[in-house]
Amino acid sequence: MSDPLLRENGPLLSVKNLVVHFGAFPAVQDVTFDLRPGETLGLVGESGSGKSTLARAILRLIPATSGSVFLGRDDLMSCRPADLRRRRRDFQMVFQDPLASLNPRMSVGAALAEPLKIHEPSLSAPRRVARVAEMLERVGLSPGMADRRPHEFSGGQCQRIGIARAMILRPKLLVCDEPVSSLDVSIQGQIVNLLADLQKELGTAMLFISHNLAVIRHLSHRVLVIYRGRLVEVADRDELFGAPAHPYTQALLAAVPDPTRVAAALPIAAVDETPAAPTRAGGCAFLERCAYAQDQCRLTAPQLDEVGVRHAAACHRWREVVYSWRHESRNTRAR
Amino acid sequence: MTPVLEMENLSVHFANRHGAIAAVREATLTVLPAECVGIVGESGSGKTQTFMAVMGLLSGGACAAGSVRFEGREILGAPASELNRVRGSKLTMIFQDPMTSLTPHLKVGIQLAEVLVTHSHMSWREAEKAALRALERVRVPEARRRLRQYPHELSGGMRQRVMIGMSLLCDPSLLIADEPTTALDVTVQAQIMDILRTMRAESRMAIVLISHDLGLVAGLADRIVVMYAGRVVESAGAADILGRAVHPYTAELLKCVPNLRGPRLERMPSLAGQAPGAASPETGCAFAPRCPLADERCRSERPVLRDAGVAAHQAACHHPLPA
DSSP states (O other): OOOTTSOTTOOSEEEEEEEEEETTEEEEEEEEEEEOTTOEEEEEOOTTSSHHHHHHHHTTSSOOSEEEEEETTEETTSOOHHHHHHHGGGEEEEOSOTTTTSOTTSOHHHHHHHHHHHHOTTSOHHHHHHHHHHHHHHTTOOGGGGGSOGGGSOHHHHHHHHHHHHHTTOOSEEEEESTTTTSOHHHHHHHHHHHHHHHHHHOOEEEEEESOHHHHHHHOSEEEEEETTEEEEEEEHHHHHHSOOSHHHHHHHHHSOOTTSOOOOOSBOSOOSOOSSOSSSSSOTTGGGBSSOOHHHHHSOOOOEEEETTEEEOOTTHHHHHHHHHHHHHHHHHO | OOOSEEEEEEEEEEEETTEEEEEEEEEEEEEOTTOEEEEEOOTTSSHHHHHHHHHTOOOTTEEEEEEEEETTEEOTTOOHHHHTTTBTTTEEEEOSOHHHHSOTTSOHHHHHHHHHHHHSOOOHHHHHHHHHHHHHHTTOTTHHHHHTSOGGGSOHHHHHHHHHHHHTTTOOSEEEEESTTTTSOHHHHHHHHHHHHHHHHHSOOEEEEEESOHHHHHTTOSEEEEEETTEEEEEEEHHHHHHSOOSHHHHHHHHHSOOSSSOOOSSOOOOSSOOOOTTSOOOSOTTGGGOTTOOHHHHHSOOOOEEOSSTTOEEOOSSOOOO
């Protein structure tokens, strides 16, 4: 079945040169990427790097300063408000704090029925109740729980409800903003597996935001790394984790604690905060924290360039960066 | 060697209109001088309340029973005047959110110096010099300028460094760090852990590191204590916990930690169900409903913490895995 929304073999979501400014502060700078139907794109970065802002601008929850966002053939940036509201059923979001994103005075059944009332008004009340029950069951809750209120559920259950509400309209794009960060480790897997199953079943494309690289590695087909509002590396999963070409990606990977390994030295300078704005114009934004920086990095900002197959990085010295990672990994294996 | 901290059968209860809620149940543990003990557990396991009781910082409705000895002296239930002689000097604690631990309307330098004026009876001038040295020790860049800044002018990582610096001012014999890096980015977390590691190597300070993150604890702890539903369920050397866990909960929890290396699994491992709430009555083993090995005995008879057959390795389980 061909989808009238999509161009033949085209991407589902196409973001081009997206810029978001908060006053004079550039939160997202010149971000470009594509997301294909059924694909999961991981978005990694530190707090303040602009990952949530990027997601919100794509969904037009906040205004973008410039750039374009195409969902299939439609430009969401120039969509009229009434059209946008109609199109919202195609792109839904799951938030970090599931309890805060549910109305405490609304029963779970009513919260799930609301999107159906708005977007499928022709649906009869009994059919709507049936759809809600079916969705609750699909996310691993019993349909009998529809009368309860959010505070009666645990964190993991609340996130299941958040996912049910986002997926009940069968959106084409699901944006998940740190959906497992507030959950216990023993529960995280349940939620990640649920998202993966629903995606396989419904063919939804996912933009999955997380600061947890291990979760990103588990779920994503392709990964974007964002630093200070700019994409610094884009690659397919195995390529990114096997041969990271940006020093920032390497620093993130090296910093993840691992119960099987004693922590190694960090290839990152001890500047702990990400300064609000680059201290000098023209140079690389990662300069102050980079162990590889040279004169060239002080003078010109690197562009996102091809460094391998479907692999791009914004670093003047990516060859040395990849080489040293390979060398280091080989030594670790030999030890 | 006298232990720094000896805790015996510590219980913490909260009273509310539905009756008593048990947050900590008969926790027993010992911390030796210069030792780092990691306390691992999920939310609600009682790990924080255990050490709030040690510090005498439990909230109003809570009551603690049992015994806590710090450097040989009983401190559980001691009056505040007596506690304040060791609290903040020899026995210190840092928290997850350093913003709420610092006073928002006082400059960082004054808050640091105050500790020394109070506990070591230094003059303000001397104390400020010592505060500067303390910030330099925890690698705060531009330490002199930071002393004149307010907490809100610092980043989260910088505030946590200030808290660590403050907790080390009086040369403590025990530092309790409760999720010190949970609110921070991974790169900053790695730097904070590196500072704790260095501080520990430089002094004979013991550390209790409370965390939900096994990987993080593994990087620092000599010994790891695992808590579940208010009880200590396993305690052993760090390598034994990570490599030869005998309690099924510890073993399952380790499987759940997503890995960056190693093969990528098709399904992400997780534990079905959830931990029982602190209000639920305790019959048998609290982990039984989620345990793959549970039988009738586990559901009716509570297992006690006992030796697991190898030195210094204890577990509370009727069906321990082979060590």
